[in-house]
Amino acid sequence: SSKIRIAIAGYGNLGRGVESALACTPDMELVAVFTRRDPAGLVLQSGGVPVHAMARIEDFVDAVDVLILCGGSKTDLPEQGPALAALFNTVDSFDTHAKVPEYFAAVDAAARGGKRVAVISVGWDPGLFSINRLYGEAVLPDGASYTFWGKGLSQGHSDALRRVPGVQGAVQYTIPSQAAIERVRSGSRPSLTTREKHTRECHVVLEAGADPSAVEQAILTMPDYFADYDTKVNFISAEALRRDHAAMPHGGFVIRSGTTGVASSQIMEFGLKLDSNPEFTSSVLVAYARAAFRLGQQGEVGARTVFDIAPGLLSPKSAAELRKELL
Ligand code: NDP
Numbered sequence: 001s002s003k004i005r006i007a008i009a010g011y012g013n014l015g016r017g018v019e020s021a022l023a024c025t026p027d028m029e030l031v032a033v034f035t036r037r038d039p040a041g042l043v044l045q046s047g048g049v050p051v052h053a054m055a056r057i058e059d060f061v062d063a064v065d066v067l068i069l070c071g072g073s074k075t076d077l078p079e080q081g082p083a084l085a086a087l088f089n090t091v092d093s094f095d096t097h098a099k100v101p102e103y104f105a106a107v108d109a110a111a112r113g114g115k116r117v118a119v120i121s122v123g124w125d126p127g128l129f130s131i132n133r134l135y136g137e138a139v140l141p142d143g144a145s146y147t148f149w150g151k152g153l154s155q156g157h158s159d160a161l162r163r164v165p166g167v168q169g170a171v172q173y174t175i176p177s178q179a180a181i182e183r184v185r186s187g188s189r190p191s192l193t194t195r196e197k198h199t200r201e202c203h204v205v206l207e208a209g210a211d212p213s214a215v216e217q218a219i220l221t222m223p224d225y226f227a228d229y230d231t232k233v234n235f236i237s238a239e240a241l242r243r244d245h246a247a248m249p250h251g252g253f254v255i256r257s258g259t260t261g262v263a264s265s266q267i268m269e270f271g272l273k274l275d276s277n278p279e280f281t282s283s284v285l286v287a288y289a290r291a292a293f294r295l296g297q298q299g300e301v302g303a304r305t306v307f308d309i310a311p312g313l314l315s316p317k318s319a320a321e322l323r324k325e326l327l
Contacts, residue, residue, distance in 0.1 A: 006030050006065065007088075008032075009034045010035065010069065012071075028286065030048075031063060032060060032064065033049060033050075034052050036054045065296075073093070073094050078106075081103060082110040085303070092121070093281055103120060107120055107303040118302070119288050119303075119306070124281060127284055128270070130307070131307070132254040133145050133147070133254055136256025140259075143189075143258025144256070145256050148252050149198065150251065151175045154174050164219060164222075166214065167206065169241050171245045172201070172203075173201045177197055184255050200226060200229045202232065203234050203236050250272075251272040251274045253270065288309065290314060294313050
């Protein structure tokens with residue numbers, strides 16, 4: 001077939017998200033899923049494609065045009081990214097900010113060795129938010145950039161809550177301050193403290209016999225995670241946690257406030273309001289898989305970030321079709 005053949009490496013939240021995103025892309029097809037777990041035990045959402053052991057992935061180099069890496073940034077991608085970029089064109093969502101340069105170098109060397117293209121750190125942040133910060137700073141050099149996150153579920157902060165003695169289960173939402181966003185939108189270019197930009201909302205299930213005020217104090221004073229924020233702690237039942245907090249919403253705003261001419265205030269804003277963070281991130285990965293395929297066809301090799309990918313390459317439309325839509 002003439003469709004772009006996509007495979008998924010790692011079947012968690014992003015893997016499932018890629019599977020559903022591909023259902024909406026007529027020019028691409030899912031051909032396989034690879035997992036480190038027992039393939040026979042893995043049940044896909046929609047099924048219809050084979051699941052293979054990751055250990056056998058080398059057998060499939062000619063059957064896959066782009067491999068979408070859906071492993072975690074912490075321990076999976078530092079290993080899988082370079083190893084798989086030597087064999088396939090890849091796209092991943094590596095998001096450990098401090099380690100991006102080192103990860104890029106490792107993936108770049110592997111991709112060049114294998115004559116493949118690897119697009120790293122794709123998603124919304126890093127990803128679409130990064131691009132919008134760049135646009136803002138390039139277009140309005142006299143200005144200030146602001147990023148607000150949420151309302152969204154923070155995996156790291158939810159994990160921190162679960163480590164507090166007496167806590168059985170918990171989720172944490174990061175909530176942007178509406179007042180701070182309005183000040184930024186007004187063009188006044190405020191300098192905002194950590195506490196002024198976001199608040200934190202915790203929903204906590206206590207273990208039997210745990211003291212709620214001790215748990216609350218431990219949370220409110222936790223350094224790095226909560227001490228620098230206005231934090232609200234709600235105690236809920238295990239049933240309510242399951243029922244009301246299973247989704248993974250997220251989103252936020254990137255705002256550039258700048259001045260041009262004598263005193264013209266110019267505001268650029270990009271926003272996301274996501275019911276499902278992983279499903280959206282996966283949808284971005286799929287669009288960049290199309291770009292990776294096209295770059296590979298043009299004979300390009302090596303690692304790229306979202307900054308290096310021309311927007312037209314993301315679209316299923318041709319450059320000529322897109323030109324007709326400029327206006
Ligand atoms: P998951 O924990 O759901 O999946 C990560 C890996 O763990 C999978 O590839 C899978 O590998 C394995 N796994 C999944 N479920 C199970 C299970 N039940 N038992 C054992 N192993 C399992 O992570 P997410 O998909 O939620 O996120 C992946 C990464 O995406 C995050 O680390 C984050 O860095 C990044 N991300 C980036 C964003 C951005 O905007 N750039 C936004 C959101 C996330 P295998 O099948 O091989 O076992």
